[in-house]
Amino acid sequence: MLQSLRRAAYRVYAHRLRTQLSDAGLPQHVAMVMDGNRRWARQMGFDDPKIGHRFGAEHLDEVLGWCAEVDIRHVTVFVASVDNMRKRDSDEVDNLMQMIENVVAERLSRPANHWQLHLAGRLEVLPDSTRNALKLAEEVTRERACKFHLNVAIGYDGREEIVNAVRSLLEDEARAGATLDDVGQRLNADHIAARLYTGGQPDPDLVIRTSGERRMSGFLLWQAAYSELYFCDVYWPGFRKIDFLRALRSYSARHRRFGA
Template sequence: MLRSFAYATYTHLLRRQLAGATLPRHVAMVMDGNRRWARQMGFGDPRVGHRYGAEHLDEVLGWCAETGIHHVTVFVASVDNVRKRDSAEVGNLMRMIEDVVAERLRHPASPWQVHLAGRLDVLPDSTRHALKRAEEETRNPAATSHLTIAIGYDGREEIVDAVRSLLAEAESLPEAISSLTADRIAEHLYTSGSPDPDLVIRTSGERRMSGFLLWQAAYSELYFCDVYWPGFRKVDFLRALRSYAARHRRFGA
C-alpha cells in the first residue's frame, strides 16, 4: 500500500514537472531486454518474455497518447534477429507479433495508424500477412496517431535501398548523380513521410543504436534506460521525457 502510494505520488510529481515543458513530437523506442527480464523474473523459458514485451506495448502507447505524443516508432526485430537467432525463438517472436501486436492494433478502438519499416521479405508469410493486414485496415487519411513498426529492419540496408531506389528512378546516370541529395534520399527511406524522431529511448541498459534509424536519428536526443522492456514503467517513461525537456537541442549547430 505504502509503495503504491509513493509510486503514484512520484508519478504525479513527474507529470507536474512536465507541465508546459517542450515534449517530443515523435518518440522511437528500442524494446530491448525481453528474454533477460524473463530470466530475472524466474521463468523457465526466457522466450515468454517476448509475449510480456508485446503486451506491454499497448500500455506504453497509452502513455504516449496521454502526453500528446502521436508519432511512435518501435524497433521489434532486426534482419539479424530474424536470420541468425534460433528458429524456435524466432518462431515464438513472430507468433507474438501476429497474435498480440497485429491483432490489437487492428481493433476498432485503437487510435493508431500502422506503418511498416523494414525488409518484410525476411519474415514468415503469416507474420508478413498479419502486419500488412493491420497496415491496410488502419489506413486513414484523417489519422493523427501514427505507429511505425520496424521489423526485419537494418538502418544500413535501408540507406542502401533508398539510394538504389533513387538511382533506379532517374533516367540517366548524370541525372541520378545530380539528384543525389540528403532530402532526395530521405524521400526513399522506409519511413518516408514520417517526421524524424525527436527522442530515441532504449531499454535494457545497452548503450548503442544497433542500426536503428541511423539516418533519421542524426539529430535525435538519446535516452538509455537501465530497465528491461517488460519492466519499463510509467515513471521511467516520464523520466525520459523530463530528460528530453531539460536538453537544449542544437541540430548539429
Template sequence: MGLNGVLYSLYTRRLRTQLTGANLPRHVAMVIDGNRRWARQMGFDDPRVGHRYGAEHLHEVLGWCAEYGIRHVTVFLASVDNVRKRDSDEVGNLMRMIEDVVAERLRQPGSRWRVHLAGRLDMLPQSTRHALKLAEEETSGEFHLTIAIGYDGRDEIVNAIRSLLEEEGRAGHGVDDIAQRLTADRLAAHLYTRGQPDPDLVIRTSGERRMSGFLLWQAAYSELHFCDVYWPGFRKVDFLRALRSYAARHRRYGA
C-alpha cells in the same frame, strides 16, 4: 496500497507536474530491448515468455504516449540479424507474439493508432506479413505507429539509394545528372519511413548504449535516452523520466 505504492504514486505525480507546459517530443522512437533477460530475472524457465510480456507491454506504453500527445511512435521489434541468426523456435515464437498480440490488437475497434511498416517484410513468415499488412491497411487512427521489423538502418539507406537510382534511370537521367540533383531530402523520400517526421527522442531499454542500426539516417539529430531496465519492466516513471530529460535539453541541430 503499501508504502512502495504510495511513494511510487507521489513520485509519478511529481514527474507529471514537472512536465506541465514542458517542450515534449512529437515523435518518440524506442528500441524495446531485454525481453528474454527480463524473463530470466523474473525466474521463468523459458526466457521466450518475455516476448509475450514485451508485446503486451507495448500497448500500455502506447497509451502513455497518447496521454502526452506524442502523435508519432516508432518501435524496433526485430532486426535483420534477429530474424536471420536466432534460433528458429525463438524467431517463430516472436513472430506469433507479433501476430497475435501486436498486430491483432492494433486492429481492434477503437484503436487510436495508424500502423506503418518499415523493414524487409519479405524476410518474415507469410502469416506475419499478412497480419502486419492487415494492420497497416485497416488502421486509421490519429496517432501513428511505425513498426520496424526485419529492419537494418544500413540496408534501408542502400535500398533508398537503389530506389532513387532506378527511378532516375527510368526517367532517362544519366549518372552525372543524378549526382548533381542528389539531395538529402530526395534520398529521404525513398526511405522506409518517408512521409514520417524524424524522431525527436530515441529511448533504448535494457541498459545497452548503442543504436544497433536503428534509424541511422532519421536519428541524426535525435536526443538519446538509455534506460537501465528491461523492456517488460519499463515503468511509467521511466517513461516520464525520459520525457523530463528531453524537455531539459537544448536541441542543437548540426552541432
C-alpha cells in the same frame, strides 16, 4: 496495506514528473529499442525466457497509451533486425513472430485502437503468417482518421534502408529519363529521406533504449542523426511509466544542437 501505500506513492511521483514537463518541450516523435525481454523473464524467475516476448509485446499497448496521453503522435519501435531473424534460435524467432501476430497485429487492428500502423523493414524475411498479419493490420488502420502513427521496424537493417532508398531514387530518375550526371547534380538529403520507411514523418526527436545497452544497433541510422539518446537500465517489460516520464524530462532539459 504496504502494497497500497506503494501504489499511491508511485501515482504521486508519476504525477509530479508529469507536472515538470512542458508540453512545448515534449518530442513529436519517440523511437524505442524494446530490448531485454528474455533477460527480464530470467530475472522474474520464468523457466522459459521466451515468455518475455509475450510480456514485451503486451507492454507495447501500455506504452503507446502513455505516448497518447502526452500527445506524442509518432512512435517507432524496433522489434527485430534482419540479424535477429537469421542468427537467433529458430524456436525463439517463431515465438517472437507468434507474439507479433497474436498480440501486436491483432490489437492494432481492433476498432478501438487509434494508431495507424506503418511497416519498416524487409517483410520478405518474415514467416508468411507474420507478414500477412502485419500487412492486414496496416491495411485495416490505413484509412483511420487518426493523428497517431506507429512505425514497427521488423526485419529491419538501417544500412539496408538507406541503400534501398538510394536505389529507389535512381530507379525513379531512370524511368524519368535522367542520367547519373543529372541525378548527381540535383541530389540532396531530402530526396533520400522521402524514400525511407518513415518518409513524410518527422525524424525522431528522442530515441529510448531499454536494458542498459548503450548502442543503436543499426536503428534509424539516417533519421536519428540529430536525435537525443536516452538509455534506461530496466528491461523492456519492466519499463514503467515513471521511466518513460524520466526520459521525457531528460529530453526537455536538453539544449538540442542539431550537430552544431
